[in-house]
Amino acid sequence: AQSVTQLDSQVPVFEEAPVELRCNYSSSVSVYLFWYVQYPNQGLQLLLKYLSGSTLVKGINGFEAEFNKSQTSFHLRKPSVHISDTAEYFCAVSLTGGGNKLTFGTGTQLKVEL
């Protein structure tokens, strides 16, 4: 079975600073990888996804993530964060050929401070 690990439950960062949210996965077969974001009092929405091709994926709001197969990682990055990026971020995987039933990590709360 596949699993997702988000080691950082909370990440505080100052506005305009860079940020990296870590995600590692475990699977015996190929996977698709996703980052979802949950803004306060809102439902989860897709930030970006890796299906195939280029390992560097760009998403909404200036976020990007890089798939590293050898390290089984899919870390999320943004070069300069804004107050409005304060939210909870979830990494998720699905098995190729397994429909798109997602297995989520426990989430990372990003708190951007002035």
Next chain:
Amino acid sequence: GAGVSQSPSNKVTEKGKDVELRCDPISGHTALYWYRQSLGQGLEFLIYFQGNSAPDKSGLPSDRFSAERTGGSVSTLTIQRTQQEDSAVYLCASSLGGWDSPLHFGNGTRLTVT
């Protein structure tokens, strides 16, 4: 257009009572998912409906949990004889069903069992 709608948004119930949670997916979406979000636990997969196929019930935590999807649209998650550990936010999501189709989440139902 309208997103995924869940009702009620909040539900407080006494231990031992049955509850029903409703999800209205986006029109035309063939896949529907239920997840449970507990504090510090991330999102836990419960059940997945895809078209007319038999649902994937592999995530249901006990036989007190059941779900149905009528007419390929609205879904109801039923929890019988609720326990305090059932307290969580129950999230519904829908998608077009393809392996690369993003999930669209509702805002969830916050269930509190007293």
